[in-house]
Amino acid sequence: MIKSTPGLAAALTLALCAPLVWADSNSAPHLERRGAATQLVVDGHPFLVLGGELANTASSSAEYMAPVWPRLARMNLNTVLVGVSWALTEPAEGRYDFTLVDQALASARQNRLHVILIWFGSWKNGISSFVPDWVKENQARFPRVRLRSGKSIEVLSTLSAVNRDADLRAYAAFMRHLRAVDGEQHTTLMIQLENEVGILGDARDRSPAAEAAFAGPVPDALMGYLARHGDHLRPALSQVWEAAGGKPAGTWQEVFGAETADKKTGLVTDEIFMAWNYARYMDQIAAAGKAVYPIPVFTNTWIIQPEDKGAGDYPSGGPEPHVLDIWRAGAPHIDINAPDIYLPNFAEWVARFNQNGNPLFVPESRGDAGGVANAFYAIGRHQGIGYSPFGIDNPGRLVALRPDAGEAGPGDVTAQPLPRGYALLRDMTPAILDAQARGAISAVALTAAGRQSEEIALGDFNIKVDLRRNLRNPSQVPPFGYALVVGLGPSEFVVAGFDVQVTFAPNTPGAPIAGLARVESGRYADGRWVPTRVLNGDDILLNYHLDEAAAANQSGSGLKFMGDAPTLQRVKLYRYR
Numbered sequence: 001m002i003k004s005t006p007g008l009a010a011a012l013t014l015a016l017c018a019p020l021v022w023a024d025s026n027s028a029p030h031l032e033r034r035g036a037a038t039q040l041v042v043d044g045h046p047f048l049v050l051g052g053e054l055a056n057t058a059s060s061s062a063e064y065m066a067p068v069w070p071r072l073a074r075m076n077l078n079t080v081l082v083g084v085s086w087a088l089t090e091p092a093e094g095r096y097d098f099t100l101v102d103q104a105l106a107s108a109r110q111n112r113l114h115v116i117l118i119w120f121g122s123w124k125n126g127i128s129s130f131v132p133d134w135v136k137e138n139q140a141r142f143p144r145v146r147l148r149s150g151k152s153i154e155v156l157s158t159l160s161a162v163n164r165d166a167d168l169r170a171y172a173a174f175m176r177h178l179r180a181v182d183g184e185q186h187t188t189l190m191i192q193l194e195n196e197v198g199i200l201g202d203a204r205d206r207s208p209a210a211e212a213a214f215a216g217p218v219p220d221a222l223m224g225y226l227a228r229h230g231d232h233l234r235p236a237l238s239q240v241w242e243a244a245g246g247k248p249a250g251t252w253q254e255v256f257g258a259e260t261a262d263k264k265t266g267l268v269t270d271e272i273f274m275a276w277n278y279a280r281y282m283d284q285i286a287a288a289g290k291a292v293y294p295i296p297v298f299t300n301t302w303i304i305q306p307e308d309k310g311a312g313d314y315p316s317g318g319p320e321p322h323v324l325d326i327w328r329a330g331a332p333h334i335d336i337n338a339p340d341i342y343l344p345n346f347a348e349w350v351a352r353f354n355q356n357g358n359p360l361f362v363p364e365s366r367g368d369a370g371g372v373a374n375a376f377y378a379i380g381r382h383q384g385i386g387y388s389p390f391g392i393d394n395p396g397r398l399v400a401l402r403p404d405a406g407e408a409g410p411g412d413v414t415a416q417p418l419p420r421g422y423a424l425l426r427d428m429t430p431a432i433l434d435a436q437a438r439g440a441i442s443a444v445a446l447t448a449a450g451r452q453s454e455e456i457a458l459g460d461f462n463i464k465v466d467l468r469r470n471l472r473n474p475s476q477v478p479p480f481g482y483a484l485v486v487g488l489g490p491s492e493f494v495v496a497g498f499d500v501q502v503t504f505a506p507n508t509p510g511a512p513i514a515g516l517a518r519v520e521s522g523r524y525a526d527g528r529w530v531p532t533r534v535l536n537g538d539d540i541l542l543n544y545h546l547d548e549a550a551a552a553n554q555s556g557s558g559l560k561f562m563g564d565a566p567t568l569q570r571v572k573l574y575r576y577r
């Protein structure tokens, strides 16, 4: 599923900043290992998703969407995440209606946008609310999850081949249609399969079929995967397995234990069982779709909330980080397990998901000024494929968090933080994608209430990013700030920053102090750096106490980022003693 391009890093170094042309320009959008990063490749070019997700049912009304599409283009998005409802796609069994998909593709094309289509099939936020009414009304044919209480809930059981095949047929028909209408143009980049799956209200399905499977052996396919990947399993899973004796085979409870093994992660045998069954169900659907039209497929995850006590408070069996090995084992046709992150500790969550070869794409998060920080961080720190705030059709969700930044008027959405941040990322995209592949990119996100300073290493320098300090009153810092740093060479960097200051220290033997040889502010145009001003004096002075600075091997100068939106600076460093 992930193609590899050997020797790419070297080629990219030569092609620095220049748009890349690829031979394989007719293939469907796909993920490709390019040097140090896994990237989305569209029409032969790597692609960075500057996205936004519509509210769940927005796409069911062309009238509602008519003004939204051009507005999203004006907001500098390049991709819109659009829901596709199984119920509206297959209103009667075997009769398909793709009018809404066609409308979305036509509108996207008119506005030079791409889409990622979300298949709201068997589950949406765990619940089977988007299944057709002929499925809802026939519980005998389409079995549901039963809770410990014996009650059933409006959640299709994963333990039913009838459920899976009904979803699979509709999904395969949808993908067949997509290939027919979009197989050449590639407006659609990826598919999100289902939405935030897992069982709410219990840790496990207790329907008769689920009870029988749970009493039976752990499938050989899963045991084989665990044995093969034993050294790399995430700690929570290997601890549970080891605590139950590290058995190579047995029933679910024999292999993973009979009770809650880890209160903190909520990882219990029930959750592992559900993760396997969701993964298998969805893998077969993903495989059927890929057999027809092989574009990348990802899942999204309702992540664990601080107040949750265990699986079932959050959807049990969803692709949470502590069961991602189970998902990898059960769903090889799913390319990415993605997080939906509305919690403030964004950095921790992206790190948990971007492990064991799981590329990072964030399909849902916030779209305000803090969301812009998230986007820069995901793309710079984790070679993110892209970012997408939820509810993008509602401009009210995008207002600035910063009290002093004010709110943009409803008529001028482009003045809001997200469109401004996306404009910078859009212009910088060739440099970002090139640096991701070269492993020459990083990012820092800081808050006054949390981490106010962080050091990263890139090229021959350690780069320290601090919240911007007031020269006269250094204890005064802004509420948050961020920086994305691209290494152009061992001592030359481009920094995209907001409300931070940046200093440098050599990390290789030799003269210990980094001086600023030249600093420019500027922008990217057509993939090339365009200087707009040569910065000096007050623009770069951080500390007049040169004795103190010299004692700390500092020059006293650095980069300063102020203003009400992220900006770019390019710096060339030299060394002295």
Ligand code: DGJ
Binding pocket: 056, 125, 195, 196, 340, 364, 390
């Ligand atoms: C997460 C879901 O995945 C979305 O579809 C939507 O329901 C949002 N929550 C609402 O905040």
